[in-house]
Amino acid sequence: MSKPSKQVKLVIKDGGVINAIYDDSLVALMQDAESIHTMRASHVEPHKVPYWQADLRPVGGPVLSGFTTRQAALDAEVEYLSKNVIV
Secondary structure, rough: OOOOOOOOEEEHHHHHOEEEEEOOOHHHHHOOOOOOOOOOOOOEEEEEOOOOEEEEEOOOOEEEEEOOOHHHHHEEEEEHHHHHOOO
């Protein structure tokens, strides 16, 4: 059974700057780039067990908390970045 394809959104800014949420499918693109600067947009960490939080302050966002699983925090992180940062 084949895995469904995953779409990665790339936003190309003036001067050739590309914004995206990193995914391993970007490896080939990054290998061909002249220069690369990657930046951590957030931190997903345990917070007040058994909860997880997504700290989006590195990109000027909020701290999203109260998630009972790491995956839920990761999903919220990607949703926030997709709607507010990678636009």
